[in-house]
Amino acid sequence: MAHAVEHEYTTTGLNHRKMLMWVFLGSDCLFFGSLIATYMVYRGQSLVGPYPIDIIDIPLTTVSTFVLLMSSFAMVQALSATQADNKRGIVNWLLFTAFLGAIFIGFQIYEFNAFKNEGLTLGGNLFGATFFTLTGFHGAHVTLGIIWLVAMAILGAKGRLGPDTALDVELLGLYWHFVDIVWIVIFTLLYLIGGFDAGPSVMPGG
């Protein structure tokens, strides 16, 4: 993305594309919010097992959460390297971020497989439906981010990233961190809190 620095006129002095990314992330909150609301509404409403307490492996997922948090740190370093015009640093930190993201996806694939072997399926019960849909779309967001990271790393290797084009890395960073904070919410609700759900329950007040 080798644009020259855009000194185009803007009313606010803020860059168009950065504003676009923030507005898009605001919109994406509603997307994940609706998926999370579906999960929360259907907690305790599955008619058959397996129920979360049988399946959810909190220690494993805590490790993958660490990995994703670390990838956000790596992403921040990639942006710093870009602003400091550290060509090798740019490529290495971008690749490291992508690598950590890929590890996270690896954990997700392992988890999905393990759950499937224990009988949790999309159609089996509501826990399966809501769990796989929510974490699946999150995983898809992460995967798109990894592709984007690799594409940027290639550009960086060609020497096309630097202080002039730091915005491009910054935009990727915003997207990547957003995906991380969505995971923070998912980890807390589906694992730390919801991971102990044991079968049918009438929710308080219901």
Added chain:
Amino acid sequence: MATITSVIPRPTSYAGIWGWMTTVDHKRIAVLYGVTAFIFMLIAGIEAGVIRMQLASADNDLIAPGAYNQMFTMHATTMVFMVIMPLSVSFFNFVIPLAIGARDVAFPRLNALSFWIFLFGGILMHVSFVVGQVPDAGWFSYANLSEKPFSADRGLDYWAISLLVMGTSSVAGGLNFVVTIINLRAPGMSLMRMPVFVWMTLITSLLLILAFPVITVGLIELVMDRNFGTHFFVPSGGGDPVLWQHLFWVFGHPEVYILILPPMGVVSEVLPTFSRKPLFGYPFVIFSGIVIGIMGWAVWSHHMFTVGLGPVANSVFTITTMLIAVPTGVKIFNWIGTLWKGSIEFTTAMMFALGFVALFIVGGLSGVSHAVSPSDFQQQDTYYIVAHIHYVLFGGSIFGIFAGTYYWWPKITGKMLNETLGRLHFWLLFIGMNLTFFPMHFLGMNGMPRRIYTYSAEFGWEYMNQLASLGYVVLFIAFLVFIHNVFYSRNSRRVSHDPWDAPGVEWSIASPPPPYNFAEVPQILGRDHYWIVKENAEAAGTPITEPEPLVDPNSIHMPSPSYWPIFTAVGVALIGGGLLSHYALSFVGGAIAMLGAIAWSNEPTTAPSDHH
């Protein structure tokens, strides 16, 4: 990716079909949206005609019940998503950059992408007719009628997937206009100096990007229920059909404000122009628009009063719904205040704007009666609701859109639509609309349910239905008059850049505008900027003349045309189409979309060859 452009060169000119397919000029994209939406309107209008002919007499057998269900489903779905929304977007496209003193939107290629995805999505929806599997569960497709056991053919899949495709277009457009309006206003145009239409577009764009994700999730869950075995809305699996209703209406209520706020913005432009007075109470009109946009999120369950949410929920939503009538009332009073002691000019645009105000009041009043949940218990799912919908969407949105059409036509084309034909169009539409929909209030109160394909004579509904069907004939003629006007006016003489003596910035440049819009970015002097400019010029003794074309048009670098938007849109459409035929096609579509996105981001906004 630069290698692809060496094989297929980046387009550089506006000429021919390729020029239209690769355009990134907001003015051309506006025309594309307008023409496409108008064609869909004709299709949906025919569907309405079938409905009215079937209901014109009791125990009619013009069409079978299954086909009737398809008709009302497609009529409403098309009108909401493929007519009113894109017509509004057509106005956003044409007017907004001009009204804020900009040369284009913030992301011209994204703008083009939005159009092409909309077109392909609309076509995908209508492919359902070609394959004979048409959606037939109503425009809101309640679960679990929408589930596979009760809707076995692929009609509902066409519905859901086409809407998913078109939803991406709407979100992309909303994002584009939010950034454009915040970030591309000419110097001097503070937020409180923006024209009301620009404000309404900003609010609508925010509603678009926030509401569509919710229906996206609902549609995804429906598609998964129908095709991947989940039970999101299937009771036998523990799912709750009411969740669909919630997800749909959390989107659906902001959606109706998306449908009405832009036409309200148009009316707020037209009324001052033809009253020769500034808008009365500008801050109140703006503020009430903002309040409507925010409160629109708090009223959705008024569509679900009869579902059994319980007295507490029903009461809460009754209160919030009654409250949201207040800012609408504020706008109406401000419009009346604008007219008061104005020097009224009854142009066609003005008549449509006045018609909007009158008819929207009627629709709003029936809306208030729906707000009260006990009375809604009688009205829900009857023709009383159909009357309400059409007064606000036809008498409201469509009339507002026609007002804008007549108003901005000279700016878009350089020629006026014929005023005599316009008046005839207005009166036929006004009479036809009232003849068709007013009787429906009585039909509803007398118990006629919605979505029934026929009824017995003993109910006593036949007379009102005949009136309504007669009204359709009048509406049909009105549309013929409008189409005739469009063709007739192609040969009328050119008009000046400012035939109405209007206040907006867009009237200060030539009609039609040059590709670069403004030779010099204007310095905005206040609300109703161009009136101020003209007054200052009169006072200085140098009255305004026709704007001069730029000596060297190439001295302004505009974004270059590009084929990546249409290319990427093909990919997105194939993702949807693949889900409806062979999954492999979706992967191909995904690859195309990704390739398009990567190539697009490697392509500079303005081609190097366009630089000097």
Added chain:
Amino acid sequence: MAHETEHTSNHPSFKQYVIIAIILFVITIIEFGIIWDKVGIEDDLGPTVTPILIGLSAIKFAIVIMYYMHLKFDNRIFGTIFVSGLVLSFLVGGALITLFVGFGGEPRGYAAANAVPYEHHEEVEGKEHVEETAPMKETTEPVSAGPVVLAVSAVGETLTFDVPTLTAPSGSEVTITFDNPSANNQHNLVIVEAGTKDAVAADGTAAGPTNDWVAPGDARVIANTVLLSGGASGEVSFTAPAQGTYQFVCTFPGHNFTMFGDFIVN
């Protein structure tokens, strides 16, 4: 004319970013510790666990947004736009959840009444998931046990019983106490032959309320309570019949579709 005036000063330094990362890790460890049964404080915290976990993750959430996403140092417009979407998603999501879980209307006892109950497993690798209803015992001698008292109640305003299964030994003197805590609904409890609940209910509808919605002399009915108004309790005593599976149902018109269970005589 405002050109791009994004400053890139005000960055945290590398060291500060490391500290932020460590803070995030530590909070995650604390969260894990709270729920890890080897630490075992979850029970001590009781109902405060959920708010604490939510609070901790909200802190992580805010830290990433403010520092990694740089919102603390950036123009307020970005924050306003993003936070509006975020707040809206919380409000709307919260309202949606509340509508399902909170106030009245039709509460959701369907799963509670019909779901397969959770069977606790020991920590066994590759555990088979036992998915069955209450076990159907094979033949045993009829145990002439002492009197058996079984307690059943309706669930709030729902049309469900609070237990899916009742069990009693054949030949024993069974007393079923039935409590109807609802405000608005009338219920009864009728013991019937297996598979006959809907037919009995249909005949009961014809029989009317004066017959407690049970057809007099209905041979499929083993025993039944009288019709109980909201807030009332009642009981019925009978001898448990021959071993086998029976059903219990409420025959108030329409209730039989969701308000029933199995009565196992072993």
